Amino acid sequence: MSEIPAKATESEDPSDGARAGVAGDSAVAGATGGATGDAMTRPRGDARTEPTNTPWGGASSGPSDAARPRTADASTGSRAGDPTDSGTDAGADNGAENGVDIDRATAVPPGGPQGGAPVVPPAQPSVVPPAEPSDVPPVEPSGELMGDAMWQSSPPGSIYDYIKVASFSIGADGLVDQWSLRAEQLFGISPERALGMDPIEAFFEPDQRERGQRKMAEILDGREWTGVVPFRMPAGGDGEPGAEGLAEVYVMPTTTEDGERAAVCIVVDVRTLRSIETDLAASQAIFGQSPFGFLLIDTDLRVRRANKRFASVFGGNVESHRGRTVHDYLPRSEGDRVAATLRRVLETGDSITDMHVTGFIPGSDERRHWSINLYRVHSGTGRPIGIAWLGTDITSRRAAAREAAAARRNLALLNEAGARIGNSLDLETTARELLDVVVPGFCDLATVDLYQGLLAGDETPRALADGSAELRRVAFASAVSDAPFIGGPAPVAVGAVHHYPFNSPCADALRTARPQHVPAEDGGLIQSTLAVPMVAHDTVVGLAQFSRTKGSEPFGDRDRALAVELAARAAVCIDNARLYRREHERALILQRSLLPPGDPEASGLDIACRYLPGNAATEVGGDWFDVIELPGHRTALVVGDVMGRGLRAAVAMGELRTAVRTLALLDLEPAEVLSALDEIARGLGTPGGVQQATRAARQPRDADLSEVYLATCVYAVYDSVTRRCTFANAGHLPPVLVEPGESALMLDVPPGMPLGVGGEPFEEVEVELPEGALLALYTDGLVESRDHPLDEGLQAFVGALTDPSRPLEDVCDHVLNTLDTHHGEDDIALLMARVQGLPADSVGDWTLPREPRSVGRAREYARTQLTAWDLEPLVDTAELLVSELVTNALRYGEGEIRLRLLLDRTLVCEVWDAGLVQPRRRRARDTDEGGRGLQLVGLLSASWGSRRTPRGKTVWFELPLPDGGTPLTDPAEALLSLF
Numbered sequence: 001m002s003e004i005p006a007k008a009t010e011s012e013d014p015s016d017g018a019r020a021g022v023a024g025d026s027a028v029a030g031a032t033g034g035a036t037g038d039a040m041t042r043p044r045g046d047a048r049t050e051p052t053n054t055p056w057g058g059a060s061s062g063p064s065d066a067a068r069p070r071t072a073d074a075s076t077g078s079r080a081g082d083p084t085d086s087g088t089d090a091g092a093d094n095g096a097e098n099g100v101d102i103d104r105a106t107a108v109p110p111g112g113p114q115g116g117a118p119v120v121p122p123a124q125p126s127v128v129p130p131a132e133p134s135d136v137p138p139v140e141p142s143g144e145l146m147g148d149a150m151w152q153s154s155p156p157g158s159i160y161d162y163i164k165v166a167s168f169s170i171g172a173d174g175l176v177d178q179w180s181l182r183a184e185q186l187f188g189i190s191p192e193r194a195l196g197m198d199p200i201e202a203f204f205e206p207d208q209r210e211r212g213q214r215k216m217a218e219i220l221d222g223r224e225w226t227g228v229v230p231f232r233m234p235a236g237g238d239g240e241p242g243a244e245g246l247a248e249v250y251v252m253p254t255t256t257e258d259g260e261r262a263a264v265c266i267v268v269d270v271r272t273l274r275s276i277e278t279d280l281a282a283s284q285a286i287f288g289q290s291p292f293g294f295l296l297i298d299t300d301l302r303v304r305r306a307n308k309r310f311a312s313v314f315g316g317n318v319e320s321h322r323g324r325t326v327h328d329y330l331p332r333s334e335g336d337r338v339a340a341t342l343r344r345v346l347e348t349g350d351s352i353t354d355m356h357v358t359g360f361i362p363g364s365d366e367r368r369h370w371s372i373n374l375y376r377v378h379s380g381t382g383r384p385i386g387i388a389w390l391g392t393d394i395t396s397r398r399a400a401a402r403e404a405a406a407a408r409r410n411l412a413l414l415n416e417a418g419a420r421i422g423n424s425l426d427l428e429t430t431a432r433e434l435l436d437v438v439v440p441g442f443c444d445l446a447t448v449d450l451y452q453g454l455l456a457g458d459e460t461p462r463a464l465a466d467g468s469a470e471l472r473r474v475a476f477a478s479a480v481s482d483a484p485f486i487g488g489p490a491p492v493a494v495g496a497v498h499h500y501p502f503n504s505p506c507a508d509a510l511r512t513a514r515p516q517h518v519p520a521e522d523g524g525l526i527q528s529t530l531a532v533p534m535v536a537h538d539t540v541v542g543l544a545q546f547s548r549t550k551g552s553e554p555f556g557d558r559d560r561a562l563a564v565e566l567a568a569r570a571a572v573c574i575d576n577a578r579l580y581r582r583e584h585e586r587a588l589i590l591q592r593s594l595l596p597p598g599d600p601e602a603s604g605l606d607i608a609c610r611y612l613p614g615n616a617a618t619e620v621g622g623d624w625f626d627v628i629e630l631p632g633h634r635t636a637l638v639v640g641d642v643m644g645r646g647l648r649a650a651v652a653m654g655e656l657r658t659a660v661r662t663l664a665l666l667d668l669e670p671a672e673v674l675s676a677l678d679e680i681a682r683g684l685g686t687p688g689g690v691q692q693a694t695r696a697a698r699q700p701r702d703a704d705l706s707e708v709y710l711a712t713c714v715y716a717v718y719d720s721v722t723r724r725c726t727f728a729n730a731g732h733l734p735p736v737l738v739e740p741g742e743s744a745l746m747l748d749v750p751p752g753m754p755l756g757v758g759g760e761p762f763e764e765v766e767v768e769l770p771e772g773a774l775l776a777l778y779t780d781g782l783v784e785s786r787d788h789p790l791d792e793g794l795q796a797f798v799g800a801l802t803d804p805s806r807p808l809e810d811v812c813d814h815v816l817n818t819l820d821t822h823h824g825e826d827d828i829a830l831l832m833a834r835v836q837g838l839p840a841d842s843v844g845d846w847t848l849p850r851e852p853r854s855v856g857r858a859r860e861y862a863r864t865q866l867t868a869w870d871l872e873p874l875v876d877t878a879e880l881l882v883s884e885l886v887t888n889a890l891r892y893g894e895g896e897i898r899l900r901l902l903l904d905r906t907l908v909c910e911v912w913d914a915g916l917v918q919p920r921r922r923r924a925r926d927t928d929e930g931g932r933g934l935q936l937v938g939l940l941s942a943s944w945g946s947r948r949t950p951r952g953k954t955v956w957f958e959l960p961l962p963d964g965g966t967p968l969t970d971p972a973e974a975l976l977s978l979f
Helices: 016-029 063-067 090-098 181-187 199-203 206-220 270-288 308-314 332-348 395-420 427-438 452-456 505-512 557-594 647-665 670-684 689-697 790-800 808-818 853-868 872-892 933-940 971-977
Strands: 051-053 059-061 142-146 149-153 165-170 176-180 225-232 244-255 261-269 293-297 303-306 352-359 368-378 384-393 445-451 471-478 516-518 526-536 539-549 605-612 622-630 634-642 711-719 724-730 736-738 764-768 774-778 828-835 843-848 897-903 906-913 943-949 952-960
Touching (some): 165 206, 176 181, 181 261, 199 206, 206 225, 206 244, 206 261, 244 270, 261 270, 293 308, 332 352, 332 368, 332 384, 368 395, 395 427, 395 557, 427 445, 427 471, 427 539, 427 557, 471 539, 505 516, 505 526, 505 539, 526 557, 539 557, 557 647, 622 647, 622 828, 634 647, 634 828, 647 670, 647 711, 670 711, 670 724, 711 774, 808 828, 843 853, 853 872, 853 897, 872 897, 872 906
Antiparallel strands (some): 142 149, 165 176, 165 261, 225 244, 293 303, 293 384, 352 368, 368 384, 445 471, 445 539, 526 539, 622 634, 634 711, 711 724, 724 764, 736 774, 774 828, 843 897, 897 906, 906 952, 943 952
16 A cells, blocks of 8 residues: 555545435435445355344344454445444444544454454444435345344445445465455456455555554554555556555454464445545535425336425425426426426436426416426436436526517617618608518508608798698508508508698607507507607607507507617608708709800810719719810810719819819910819818918828818810810820721820829820811710729720711710610719811911011901901901001010911901010000000900910900891990090
8 A cells, every 4th residue: 555644544534424425325316225245256265154133234244253264255245224223333433533544553452352252343434324215216125034134135226336345354474365356346456466465565655665564463463453545556567657546444353264363454435435425415405405496206207305495486395295296296288298208318318408397386377487407317336216307497587588589679670770771862762661671570560751841852841840740651561461550541642741630649749759659449450559750850850650450469668669769760861861862952953053054165166065963862973074165266175073972072063163264264275274273173172272282282291181172184175277186184084086987096195193182294185186076075974883894884985986977966865875874873974076177268367577567468468358258347347456466566576477367156366476475454544645555455356365375475356247146346436435
């Protein structure tokens, strides 16, 4: 045996509680009483025993066994036969309870205290009587009478199966001479190996062997010893050290047939006793302290034992429940189901967990719910002896679960409402989305009424306060075959306008903004109706009614709160849709007001245009186009797109369009126009304007809170005399040109950066357009959508321009019908122009030397050309104005002078020179002899101006044709007006 620490016997001794644990554990497990003898291995001699009565009433070895060496196991024939006798040997109890070890062994004189007979212990200290007879199934003993003793055999499941009692004997030489089967099971050593083994050498650590040998000598001298001994199994064949253990040992001196000293050892596994003690404590807790109901049901499906908790629920004491069946506690159908389950558990051994059982308790009509766990109980040998029933009252848990399930359903309904309501910005669609959510998940019938004034765009409908304003039925849903909403009045059709009587619950709900219960009519289909006002931002926008038919659960407080929440969510979405519709209409009105009215006209161009706003579900974009007439029968074509949507984009578009027209009238080059427009775009979102935006661009913009406005734009200037067009592009899609007899192509115009980015110059490209060519400018809404990428849209657009000779209006319609223009995702702007150059006979062009005679020649050229054009009424005025312009060119200009007359819808006269100084009109004083030439030009012409050219400047004036609606100014009156 291994090292024996000094305190081993005091800390490891099995107490009375451990011994009592055997009885408690056997009661819970249903173990039966009785024991089977442990036959010892008898290699030499024929052991004989004579039965004698023990204090437990069973057969045991008599006193004569002490004088007979090599007896069978000391426990042979012993049994706990008398269930009423719980007495134990005092000496054995003292040894076990005090934990006697080798140093505290009790010496017994040789021959024993009486007549030299050795003392044979009446029982082992760890063996206790089993539990009361009622807890163990009865066992029918079998045996035969021999003298005064009854030799009995017990079925498997005795208490010795739990405490593992073993025995072996030691001969006079101190070696093992007998080894029982129980010893083989406990120590794991076969009899062949154990016989002749020195127990001190085998089980003790080396440093304890000397003291062990001394104790062995004392034992062989006739001294008894009992104690708790830690030991180590002998090493196995593989060299691994043996396992450690703890055993309670009772050593009794004996003598052999030859009169030599020997000893018999009784061994009990202490760790098993500790486990039995723990099991007993658990058993006592289950039957006496557990808050759960516990039953022990026998193989006949009758209650063998119930704990206090079960008895407190079903009345009576613990004993009154013995012998009952599940039908005594449960309704018949439920009892049959549970009995079948019990029988299946007993037959198969499969456990049942969380089986729900419903029934009633005595004295109450409330239906109760229990969760039952069932498992089969076995004896120590594995024989099924019954079923353990562990029940928990889950009535309140079931109620809480129902509440939680209802709350989860309501939450799921709210989540569904959040996901499905408000996906559209259309009022009627939003109302139908609400009904799709609530029918049939929440109610059987539902309607939505909205104020007619709000639908018409009014902010506050009349008679809103008393609930009598007109409403329109916008949605209706039914899960009962379109049954009428309520019995009595005729149902209101969807789209009809109506109002509720002043004293009706519906009108009251509209007045108070609180839900009202609408009483159901007798004999009708409806059982319960809720009239819930739809309130958004403290404003009632309509009324929703939810109804449940007979057979459904009436509306409760939780349903009322859920209905209010659903109606409020729908009301917010409806109000947002109403506000969006109003803003969309205003933005559309603003945008249309900023576009060119009607079909624009231009000199030398045939113009056609289209503008398609996005649908009501999308906000208004910032697309625009413009056609601007420039001096010299030139035309500026503009198409742009402000990034963003809504009123902001429309306002920004208006500002940029106005700026483009202003810059165009300054007659700047296209690149200069876009550069100035870029500065303006950067200043749109900055409070300080363009200068503030320029300064902010040079500084870090870590905390810049200004809004950013970006736009794309293509700006083209077409000269009808030369048929040349100059393009500049700011991040816009390229123009498309279709020449006669050729396929359409996209012009290679450098795109540049969008307006509002800044920092990059814009490039110009000049292209000569042949007569009859078709030029198309457009925005991205025409060629790009969610379903069609930009490249595909551009190719489709180019492919649609196949016949430029058709009328422009037909070409526009063909393009819009061919392409996917009905997606409504973005605005669409399309501007198409067919080139019609100014005829050569409508142009007069002369070059004059820089000399005074050139003034007279200029008047002569003008008179001759106007006469050829049959414009005699304009000759005098034209001669006077040409004389003034040529004179100014001679006095203030440089280089040669060029005179050009252009006839189209008006008469334009241009005087070119190489000077860079622009003429400036001023008001002459009365005493001044000169300085009135430009004043005279302004009085006699319809318009005049000057512009820079690559080689100087051009001063021009324009006169209306005589057949036009503009009256001609008399030169004489104009001259007199100067003085």
